[in-house]
Amino acid sequence: MxxxxxxxxxxxxxxxxxxxxxxxxxxxxxxxxxxxxxxxxxxxxxxxxxxxxxxxxxxxxxxxxxxxxxxxxxxxxxxxxxxxxMGGEEVGINLSGNPSVILMSGLQGSGKTTFSGKLANFLKTKKGKKPLLVACDIYRPAAINQLHVVGDQIGVEVYSEPENKNAVDIAQNAIKYAKSNGFNVVIVDTAGRLAIDEQMMNEIANVHKAIQPQETLFVVDAMTGQDAVNTAKAFNDRLNFDGVILTKLDGDTRGGAAITIKSVVNKPIKFIGTGEKMEAIDVFYPSRMADRILGMGDVVSLVERAQEQYDEEEARKLQKKIAKNEFGFDDFLTQIQQIKKMGNMKDLVGMIPGAGKALKDVEIEDDAFKHIEAIIHSMTPLERTKPAVIDGKRKIRIAKGSGTKVEQVNQLMKQFDQMSKMMKMMQGGGGKNLARMMGGMKGMKP
CATH class of the missing domain: 1.20.120.140 (SRP54, nucleotide-binding domain)
Structure with a gap:
């Protein structure tokens, strides 16, 4: 980033x-x-x-x-x-309505529909809300289908009227449906439009006037740089939106939009998109972003993500296993799964102070752990439970079964042994904290 x-x-x-x-x-x-x-x-x-x-x-x-x-x-x-x-302090989303209505606006190709799904998932999993997604792109049937696919993926209902060509009617009907069916957040996904398209701009202005949303958010592709800022100004002049969403910050973006959009439109950046997964959404914290721009990492966000995956009961079981020297590859695999849930690996590494610079020329893939997982899955239950039984012949069989080399199996065994020792030393506070465990795992090579 x-x-x-x-x-x-x-x-x-x-x-x-x-x-x-x-x-x-x-x-x-x-x-x-x-x-x-x-x-x-x-x-x-x-x-x-x-x-x-x-x-x-x-x-x-x-x-x-x-x-x-x-x-x-x-x-x-x-x-x-x-x-x-970039705004000084983070600005939260307004969820005061019953239901709270959020109107999504933006250019074609800005990632608006995908982000509508990410926002619904965020509000559902992090805020305990029951969101309803509304398909108001009356020009592209594919957009309606896309929103339904996204909704299925995150377990959120999508309201659509494929035969209706009036976006205002659809939005109003969706809000009535939400009130009757217990939804407390309505996210209205509109058609992508160009700022110079007067007819389309009039349409979204009419939708905005008719549904009186608590939040109007403008979604913009951060990779478009200063053009994004100029477009945001044109939209703001018509909609007077409440906040900005910056998508595709995981790409090779220059950063101009993130740095300057607040000062140009005087509206806060509220969320950022950091990847393709539905979980790849972060609240925008100006101070933390400044730290990352200056190569200082973002430990606070890293720890917050770790805490979201923290399970107290599992941690207690893990501590007991560590105390009894019973920490095995199944437990190791569980920790890898938890780390993967925290986000894409490139983004996580960027949160570690100094790591982004040290690894700037290293391509870190989302499937960085795939070889490790393949090796562990190729082990028998006994081998995963009691790694000490893994001898030379077993290593050859495991390597063949996982499509890796014996050297890679040896490397994993060595890293596993080092982590086991580290976790033993960390007893008392170590088994509980996934963020601290990352210190031992970040050096692992696939």
């Missing part, structure tokens, strides 16, 4: 390394490079200029504390300014 911008900002801030005091000269050199990095990330020129001017005003004349290097102070100033530029 924003790897190019992160690299350029790091190089820019490296200029101050070794200086005992921040001066006008070294600040100017540093901020010149910071501005260039922002412009390369497709940040508007005026915003980039105002950004560096503000940082300079705050930096000038500040004496460096004895425990703080000039580069570190500048990083803090840049981080604080980035945080402020």
């Amino acid at each position: 924003f790897s190019n911008l992160s690299d350029k900002l790091e190089k820019a801030l490296h200029i101050l390394k070794g200086h005992g005091k921040i001066t006008e000269v070294n600040v100017a050199d540093t901020l010149k490079e910071v501005r260039r990095a922002l412009l390369d990330a497709d940040v508007n020129f005026k915003i980039a200029k105002d950004f560096t001017t503000s940082v300079k005003e705050k930096a000038m004349g500040q004496n460096v504390l004895t425990s703080l290097q000039p580069g570190q102070l500048m990083v803090k100033l840049v981080k604080d300014e980035l945080t402020e530029l």
Whole structure:
């Protein structure tokens, strides 16, 4: 996420390394490079200029504390300014209605329909809501089918009227249906449209006026950069939406939209999409995003994801097994499954401070654990329960059965032994915390 911008900002801030005091000269050199990095990330020129001017005003004349290097102070100033530029504080979604009505708007191809499903899944699993998805794209039958597929995937009902060509009627009928059937959130997915298409813009404005949603969200593809910001402004002028959704942040995005969209439309980014899976949705925290842009990771989000997968009863059983030296490959496999539920591996690695930089040229696939899982599944129940019985002949059989090499089986056995020892040392608090266990698993190679 924003790897190019992160690299350029790091190089820019490296200029101050070794200086005992921040001066006008070294600040100017540093901020010149910071501005260039922002412009390369497709940040508007005026915003980039105002950004560096503000940082300079705050930096000038500040004496460096004895425990703080000039580069570190500048990083803090840049981080604080980035945080402020992206909104300062996170802004939650308004769920005050009964039902709460959320209107989704956006361009064609922005990922709006998929994100409607992600949002429904988020509200269902994280907020305990009963959402209803509404198919209001009356122009593409495939869009209605797509929403039904998404709904089936996450276990959320979809309301549609394939023969009705009036989006306002469909939306109003869906809200009546929701009230009669106990749904407390209605998510209305509308057709993708171009800002210059007057007829389509009038249609969504009419839907907005008719259903009076608690939330109107604008979905935008982060990979479109400054074009996304300009489009958001055009939509906001018509809809006066409440917040922005940035999708496809897991792609090779330059970051300009994330950094500048708040200052242009004065509306907060509320959620981000970080992958293709239905679980790949995060609340947008400006401070955490600033940390990630500056290569500082996002430990808080990492721990939060770990805690979501934490099962207290399973943890107690695991602790007992560790205490009795009975931790086996079935338990190991369970921990891998929990880590996989936390999100795509590339995103998780980016949350570990320093890991993103160290592994920036390493392609981390979502199926990074597939060879490990194949090896474990090729073991007999006895071998998974008592790894000590695995000798040379068994390793050859396991390698053949899993389509791997004996060397890979040996490597897994060694890593498993190391993790078992680590977990034994962590007894008391270690068996409970999946986030800490990741420290032992992040070095594993598929």
